[in-house]
Amino acid sequence: MYTDFDRCVRAVRSKDARFDGWFYTAVLTTRIYCRPSCPAVPPKDRNMTFYPSAAAAQQAGFRACKRCRPDASPGSPQWNERADLVARAMRLIGDGTVDREGVPGLAARLGYSTRQIERQLLAELGAGPLALARAQRAQTARILIETSELSMADAAFAAGFSSIRAFNETVREVFALSPSELRTRAAHGRNPTTPGVLTLRLPFRAPLCPDNLFGHLVATAVPGVEEWRDGAYRRTLRLPYGHGTVALSPRPDHIDCRLALSDLRDLAGAISRCRGLLDLDADPEAVDELLGADERLAPLVAKAPGRRVPRTVDPEEFAVRAVLGQQVSTAAARTLAARLVTAHGERVDDPTGGGLTHLFPSAEALSGLDPTALAMPGGRRTTVVTLVRALASGELSLGVGSDRSQAYARLAELPGMGPWTTGIIGMRALGDPDAFVPTDLGVRRGAAACGLPATPGALTRHAAAWRPWRAYAVQHLWAAHDHPINDMPED
Structure with missing residues (x-):
């Protein structure tokens, strides 16, 4: 461009x-x-x-x-759309990998040499991984300076700078203001906030339809891990340095984000995960233009332009929940997940006095799970146990920098992991904008209501014209009939 x-x-x-x-x-x-x-x-x-x-x-x-x-500004939509090395590197840099592990750590996660990664990023983005991470540190520093009461020293190290001098020089160079001048400018328009909570504005490209985003997240919320309270979707976050809670509320031109973190070094990664959860870096006009060209789908697109794909802050968590939800109702899946959380999740405090009590258990915490403790058919028990062991051992990677094709292939090898589960994990955990679930009952009902083919094979052939945005078409098809996932929750 x-x-x-x-x-x-x-x-x-x-x-x-x-x-x-x-x-x-x-x-x-x-x-x-x-x-x-x-x-x-x-x-x-x-x-x-x-x-x-x-x-x-x-x-x-x-x-x-x-x-x-x-x-x-919103991130480039191509980093979510694409699955090549540069896109995977950008997703990992956004998650804070370079700050935590350096460029060698980034290279190790991607399976390439540092020289190859630097060469490709320079060729396409005009900057190498260190410069890209530095730009992100500058933005994180600005957020901490303007929205918190941290000392400048604490803000510097929380943003990922190795010294106060590097922090001061970078802020002055990027923003042409000293850190103290930035804070003074911001203080004039700052609203009172809860102590220890960072209040941010997450931008997006308009239009944005919040109905299915928040409706889906709240309808499937696991008690103790997620809730809807005071007009906000709230949940706990497992992060590299600690944990946190976030409250996300839709506004006409941004998403209001309130973050409480046990370690502020997780700020950049937490923001990146929240943006991914709500698919805020999507290009809705490109999606709607292509899907709206289908005369059967066009009325749904015109009715709710800017639909996003609700995703996840934790791909491993979502994969486990997808298996728990196989062939059961939304309420039953929530109950099963809540039992896992109570038995194996780590307890946390809710800083604002809400109902958040636990982190969803990690794959490591579940790897020794007794299958007989799961109230589900034997085949699904085997799938859960095999899945968490593959995740815990590293045999299966679903993180932001994972290779989607490899992840799909490995998922397909697991027992009980059929096309529906693999497609749902691809859509919401891997962030694949072209993931498609033609066997899903809601998709088939929506297709029939629109006059589209309702059998999986015929619908798949018809949906070839929707590529690479079939995951967004799924959101519109789900919305073709009444279901709680399609509506904004009431307070």
Whole structure:
């Protein structure tokens, strides 16, 4: 996108927010970089140049615009859509892997050499993994400076900086303000918050239909791990350095996010997981344009543009829950999951006095599970036990940097893991935008209601035209008939 100069100029002149996160505009005269939708008067064409990432613009000596805050724009949708090395690397960098494990750790997770990864990221994004991680640290630092009462030293180390000096230099270089100046500017418009809770605004590309997002999450919520309270979906988070809780509420132009973390070094990763959970980096106009071209699907798309795919903050947790939900009702699946949580989950405190009590048990905690303790048929017990052992041993990887094709192949090898379960895990745990479940009863009912083929084979053939967005088509088909997952919860 950023190499098409004329197209980028048109997007900047029309202040088109659809391209926020796709590329960044750098102004040669002011040495500032902006998002395409920046409200400032666009510069002359000859004074504009374009970069594929904020990190590349920063490396070239440009600082972030104080007005449009390009560092806080939605992420590029291609990192979720694509499954190649660069996309997997970007998902891992967003999850904080470079800060925790360095570039060698990133390379080890991807199965490539550090040189190969650096070469491919530089070629496509104009910046290597260290520069991309540095840009993310700068954004994390800004959030901590503006939304918390942490000392600057604590904010620096929580953001992932190795020294106060590096923290100060990076903040000044990226934002053209000192950390204390950033805090002073932010303090004027800051609303009172609960002590220990960070309040953030998660941006997205409009339109966004929150109904199925929050309806699905709440209808399937596991007691103690998730709840709907005071207009927010709340849940516990298992994170690399500790744990946390999050409350997410839909607003017209953003998602209100309130995070409480036991270790603030988890902030960037927690934000990335919340964005993934709500599919906030999707490109809804591209999805709706393709799906709306099908005359049978078009009325559903027109009725609720901007549907997202509800995903997960913990792929391993979701995989276990998907197996628990095989061939049972939503209520029964919640009951089974709640029993696992009570017996094996780690207890946590809810900082705001809500009903969150546990983390969902990790695969390691479940790897020694006694199958006879599971109130389900023997075949499904075997599937659960085999799954958690594969996850705990590393034989099966479902994390943000996993290879989707390998994950699908390994899932298919597990006993009792049929096409429906594999497809649901692909859709919500692996984040595959093209995952499809033609055997799902709700999908078949929705297809029949729209006049589409209702048999799995015929529907699959028809749905070939929906690629690569079949997971979004599933959301529309589910919405073709009444079900609690399709509606925003009532307070």
